[in-house]
Amino acid sequence: MAFNAVEEGRTRVAREDAMQIYGQNPLPLFNLSLTLSTVALSILLVLAFSVGSHAEHAGITRNFEFNVTYLNISRLCHSKQVVSINGQLPGPTIHVNEGDRVIIKVTNFVDSNVSIHWHGVRQFRSGWADGPAYVTQCPIQSGDSYTYNFTVLSQSGTLWWHAHITWTRATVHGALIIHPKRGVTYPFQQPDDEVPLVLGEWWNAKVEDVFTEFTAVGGLPNISDAYTINGQPGPLYKCSTKDAFVMDVTPGKTYLLRIINAGLNNELFFSVANHTLLVVETDALYTKPFSTKTIFITPGQTMSVLLQANQSIGKYYIAARPYASAVNASFDNTTTTAILNYQGSSDSAQPILPELPEFNDTAFADHFDSSLRSLPTTDYPVNVPQTVDRSLFFTVGLAVKPCPLNHTCVGPNGNSLAAAVNNVSFVLPHVALLQAHYFNIQGVFTTDLPDQPAQLLDFTGKPPKNLEAAEGTKLTVIPYGVNVQLVLQDTSTLATENHPIHLHGYNFFVVGRGFGNFHPANSSSFNLVDPPQRNTLGVPAGGWAALRFKADNPGVWFMHCHLEIHNTWGLEMAFIVQDGNRPDQKMLPPPNDLPRCV
Numbered sequence: 001m002a003f004n005a006v007e008e009g010r011t012r013v014a015r016e017d018a019m020q021i022y023g024q025n026p027l028p029l030f031n032l033s034l035t036l037s038t039v040a041l042s043i044l045l046v047l048a049f050s051v052g053s054h055a056e057h058a059g060i061t062r063n064f065e066f067n068v069t070y071l072n073i074s075r076l077c078h079s080k081q082v083v084s085i086n087g088q089l090p091g092p093t094i095h096v097n098e099g100d101r102v103i104i105k106v107t108n109f110v111d112s113n114v115s116i117h118w119h120g121v122r123q124f125r126s127g128w129a130d131g132p133a134y135v136t137q138c139p140i141q142s143g144d145s146y147t148y149n150f151t152v153l154s155q156s157g158t159l160w161w162h163a164h165i166t167w168t169r170a171t172v173h174g175a176l177i178i179h180p181k182r183g184v185t186y187p188f189q190q191p192d193d194e195v196p197l198v199l200g201e202w203w204n205a206k207v208e209d210v211f212t213e214f215t216a217v218g219g220l221p222n223i224s225d226a227y228t229i230n231g232q233p234g235p236l237y238k239c240s241t242k243d244a245f246v247m248d249v250t251p252g253k254t255y256l257l258r259i260i261n262a263g264l265n266n267e268l269f270f271s272v273a274n275h276t277l278l279v280v281e282t283d284a285l286y287t288k289p290f291s292t293k294t295i296f297i298t299p300g301q302t303m304s305v306l307l308q309a310n311q312s313i314g315k316y317y318i319a320a321r322p323y324a325s326a327v328n329a330s331f332d333n334t335t336t337t338a339i340l341n342y343q344g345s346s347d348s349a350q351p352i353l354p355e356l357p358e359f360n361d362t363a364f365a366d367h368f369d370s371s372l373r374s375l376p377t378t379d380y381p382v383n384v385p386q387t388v389d390r391s392l393f394f395t396v397g398l399a400v401k402p403c404p405l406n407h408t409c410v411g412p413n414g415n416s417l418a419a420a421v422n423n424v425s426f427v428l429p430h431v432a433l434l435q436a437h438y439f440n441i442q443g444v445f446t447t448d449l450p451d452q453p454a455q456l457l458d459f460t461g462k463p464p465k466n467l468e469a470a471e472g473t474k475l476t477v478i479p480y481g482v483n484v485q486l487v488l489q490d491t492s493t494l495a496t497e498n499h500p501i502h503l504h505g506y507n508f509f510v511v512g513r514g515f516g517n518f519h520p521a522n523s524s525s526f527n528l529v530d531p532p533q534r535n536t537l538g539v540p541a542g543g544w545a546a547l548r549f550k551a552d553n554p555g556v557w558f559m560h561c562h563l564e565i566h567n568t569w570g571l572e573m574a575f576i577v578q579d580g581n582r583p584d585q586k587m588l589p590p591p592n593d594l595p596r597c598v
């Protein structure tokens, strides 16, 4: 029974999705049904191409078309032209099942370059489809296409996709939902319905201009004018009375909210008035369910929560506003709302606002992140590396770098603001790192990012006098199969801040976290039993976090702060994970249509 309901629901959303993606054109719809009816052939194909030990998760092939087009849009009474996928904001939702092969043809119909990242997808051996510009591919030029091709394995839940070049992801993003393998149910109460809630950020100005202006002077970008839920700011903003996403619910039913923070520069608190949220999954990995009034979600993170429509019939606000951990920095302090609308509520009912934590409520953010635990199941055993082969200690924080020639910079002492990992501010090359690695192209990167800072200082105390970071394209080489421990240490240089660090191609276990400086003695209290597993983690402001992962996916994998400001300033690095000895431990060759580097 339950399975049928879920399966029906899934088919229905898949069909709606096809409408979204292909529009009303009957021919592509026909193509889609054709695709679905050739399941047997697809299974054969998937088996033929499946990766190593994961081959048992046979699925079907799902095809999508993403056209990068301009969209004229108006919010807060400001109209502008934005870059979009298929003219939608947020972009189309992708629904797949675990085990499916996903083929997305992206064609660029705008003037600027584009590249799409499938955030959180493990991309076993298929790094060519990961998407960050100049890391795994050169961007797709105007008029060109690139077909991303990957199989979704060993993960299930809510992920998302977004542009991965300059700040284009402000309007080029959408949900990527991995349903369980066919015939498999959730390890929690089966919901009656599922609703993606994409949290975004809106500027009245063109985001391209915001980007050009602040990068030219090495200063701070203009803050956003609004946050959005599924593209709508909600009635608390001026000129937005009607611009709210409405989620209709039936009393007594259970809903799975799939929440994505697609915002550029702000970590968010999120709550639904009068309702309790049961967290069941983060970053497409199941968690021990825990109930909370409010969730804390950083850019890059995703989370699924169950909501019971068990309150009296009426309207309730779904609301989000920022957690701003950097002292004295200006930020967009507005609140976005959507409406939870009970069937039978009167049109004139006034929604109730939830109580959200204060903007600087570090204690709440810390408590929330400390409450997460992974959920071991037969399908997803929790294999925390118990031993460490390679130990890394990376500082993550702000810095300055010299102002570029012929520019005037507004950072400290006429410098440009910067951000760095182990005091190296990352410089993106003009050739993709993965190509340089795979084809042995010299002179693109070096492999000398230090495993730890030159000096072990008091990183969170009085900031150093010398704020300047080095610049370079420095990578870290990891042999296949080793267990990596990585301690990320925030610094007080310019300001301590909660940094949402995202690792491509992997999930990692968060075995420990704390405030102040990390000390080796802290490792005695690491959780090696059921630590949360994520692809993006907020390193506590003025604190540290310790991660572990097994380097079982060869390729070049970007790791960076998911606050676009810090990303732009160079808070990035990349791992080269070498091929293993077995054929199924080696990278696949690049596809023929991989964009050329010009």
Ligand code: C2O
Binding pocket: 117, 119, 132, 162, 164, 300, 502, 504, 558, 560, 562
């Ligand atoms: Cu969500 Cu490197 O990105």
